[in-house]
Amino acid sequence: MTIEILDWIASEVSVCTKCALHESRKRVVTGEGPADAEIMFIGEAPGFHENEQGRPFVGASGRFLDQLLEQAELTRSEVFIANVVKCRPPGNRDPQPEELGACSEYLHAQIESINPSIIVTLGRISMGTYFPGAKITAIHGQMQSIDGRFIIPMYHPAAALHQPALRPSILADFAKLPDQLNEARAVLGRHAVRKKKTAAHQKIDSPRQLSLF
Ligand code: URA
Numbered sequence: 001m002t003i004e005i006l007d008w009i010a011s012e013v014s015v016c017t018k019c020a021l022h023e024s025r026k027r028v029v030t031g032e033g034p035a036d037a038e039i040m041f042i043g044e045a046p047g048f049h050e051n052e053q054g055r056p057f058v059g060a061s062g063r064f065l066d067q068l069l070e071q072a073e074l075t076r077s078e079v080f081i082a083n084v085v086k087c088r089p090p091g092n093r094d095p096q097p098e099e100l101g102a103c104s105e106y107l108h109a110q111i112e113s114i115n116p117s118i119i120v121t122l123g124r125i126s127m128g129t130y131f132p133g134a135k136i137t138a139i140h141g142q143m144q145s146i147d148g149r150f151i152i153p154m155y156h157p158a159a160a161l162h163q164p165a166l167r168p169s170i171l172a173d174f175a176k177l178p179d180q181l182n183e184a185r186a187v188l189g190r191h192a193v194r195k196k197k198t199a200a201h202q203k204i205d206s207p208r209q210l211s212l213f
């Protein structure tokens, strides 16, 4: 069921024209990972390489993210990686408020479907989904409970590549992730998370009945 919902979201995104970013995109980047991932990473938007390949974090930031995942004792195959907007902003500019607004339903549908115990937001724009107006310098690496799951805002890997002074902070934040994951497990219990997911999905006979888009 969950896989069907994620596939359905991906098929909607692949033909989406809800904001101007569809005009210049080459490939949409819906996101990838297990449908029942315990942890989800949310970046900002596809960059050059992601737009070419249709996959998240495959350029320089992606290589650094792989190192950071290793630091956190995680592999790509066990986490879900998505972005706040699914199409590349021209020249890698920041996504505009109307683009964020247009695309947010897809991200929220992904989060509902995957139901991760922990969401790691990467960068200021992704952090804004959960902590509007917060300063990333003040709250990075701190796990907070929101809506029955845990959110950890982190620096964007690209920020650490461009500002070497941030590198120790982002490495230290990722090194804390295994303990935070254990803490989340202890508080939520994976079983409790699963139960909630099943109940929510029983209400849906077919993905088409979701009237989100
Ligand atoms: N930066 C992002 O925020 N997301 C990607 O997928 C790649 C780079």
Ligand code: SF4
Pocket (backbone or CB within 6 Å): 013, 016, 017, 018, 019, 020, 021, 022, 028, 085, 086, 087, 099, 102, 103
């Ligand atoms: Fe649609 Fe999101 Fe792409 Fe805009 S960025 S066209 S809302 S998928």
